[in-house]
Amino acid sequence: MSNQQPNKNLIARSFGQAAMHYDDVAVLQRQTGDELLDRLLLVTLQPKNILDLGVGTGRNLSLLAKRYPKAQLMAVDIATEMVKQARINYRQDEGLKRWLPISAKPHYLVGDAENLPMADNSVDLVFANLALQWCDPRTSFAEIQRVLRPDGLLMFTSLGPDTLHELRQAWASVDNYPHVNMFYDMHDVGEAMMEAGLAEPVLDTDRYTLTYETSMALMKDLKVLGASNVNSERRRGLTGKQALKTVAESYEQFRNDGLLPATYEVVYGHAWGGQAKQQNIEGEVRISIDQIQGRKA
Numbered sequence: 001m002s003n004q005q006p007n008k009n010l011i012a013r014s015f016g017q018a019a020m021h022y023d024d025v026a027v028l029q030r031q032t033g034d035e036l037l038d039r040l041l042l043v044t045l046q047p048k049n050i051l052d053l054g055v056g057t058g059r060n061l062s063l064l065a066k067r068y069p070k071a072q073l074m075a076v077d078i079a080t081e082m083v084k085q086a087r088i089n090y091r092q093d094e095g096l097k098r099w100l101p102i103s104a105k106p107h108y109l110v111g112d113a114e115n116l117p118m119a120d121n122s123v124d125l126v127f128a129n130l131a132l133q134w135c136d137p138r139t140s141f142a143e144i145q146r147v148l149r150p151d152g153l154l155m156f157t158s159l160g161p162d163t164l165h166e167l168r169q170a171w172a173s174v175d176n177y178p179h180v181n182m183f184y185d186m187h188d189v190g191e192a193m194m195e196a197g198l199a200e201p202v203l204d205t206d207r208y209t210l211t212y213e214t215s216m217a218l219m220k221d222l223k224v225l226g227a228s229n230v231n232s233e234r235r236r237g238l239t240g241k242q243a244l245k246t247v248a249e250s251y252e253q254f255r256n257d258g259l260l261p262a263t264y265e266v267v268y269g270h271a272w273g274g275q276a277k278q279q280n281i282e283g284e285v286r287i288s289i290d291q292i293q294g295r296k297a
């Protein structure tokens with residue numbers, strides 16, 4: 001596994017600044033969140049304790065509360081402002097959507113997926129939508145395994161290396177610095193899950209294409225989302241007008257039907273806490289670690 005060290009302070013700052021307007025542009029995040037919730041319907045699980053890891057503005061928190069009204073929810077995010085926003089949004093949902101259970105309010109915690117602020121064997125469901133791609137897979141999966149009960153379930157989405165390949169290619173015409181975040185492939189993710197002791201990991205990928213009028217509109221959306229470049233080898237300092245013009249020109253090679261595509265490779269995964277019996281999710285394709293390794297070109 002390559003050593004891509006995301007800068008934690010930068011991630012927290014970047015998402016923190018994004019908290020207010022994140023929901024305006026989180027189109028993909030809503031789609032993968034819905035898909036993850038749909039997949040969760042296929043498991044008969046009555047979790048008592050649910051952790052929404054990398055909760056962001058908390059959109060899935062209300063939906064999880066509705067699905068599991070008796071559960072105690074925990075909302076964790078590395079960005080303080082995201083946690084605040086999640087609390088505000090949940091309160092608004094309580095007011096607007098009368099269906100939300102009022103008995104057990106979520107617990108809100110600022111915390112790192114690589115050092116979770118909770119006890120061993122204390123969680124029945126870890127739900128992590130598009131958050132783990134900002135973490136070291138070995139450390140974060142080991143932490144998730146630690147807090148999950150043996151028959152607890154992890155359901156997550158993450159991003160694969162093909163994500164934003166058009167933008168990466170366009171930047172390559174400017175210089176050799178990484179301008180787009182690097183993401184781990186499914187093989188690395190599966191290996192990290194196995195190493196962490198998570199049981200029966202299952203992974204698959206799906207591609208989504210968002211379209212934009214201009215490459216500047218895409219880059220603006222990424223900024224609003226807080227998904228800025230956090231590579232430690234990224235180029236520091238302001239990006240010049242000429243560089244942005246070159247990126248825009250290079251991105252034009254991808255224009256199709258009048259629009260510019262932005263590809264997202266979404267990795268869907270689940271696994272059990274370890275030991276004990278595991279149940280299959282209906283219709284799932286089980287991928288053994290050998291098969292994951294076999295897929296690597």
Ligand SMILES: C[S@@+](CC[C@H](N)C(=O)[O-])C[C@H]1O[C@@H](n2cnc3c(N)ncnc32)[C@H](O)[C@@H]1O
Pocket residue numbers: 011012015016026029030033053054055056057058059060076077078079082111112113114128129130131132134135
């Ligand atoms: C793309 S957002 C997804 C938010 C939310 N899950 C959703 O579905 O809208 C990623 C979130 O993960 C959080 N995050 C990134 N690294 C994290 C870490 N190491 N520990 C906890 N949260 C993290 C970010 O602050 C951000 O709120």
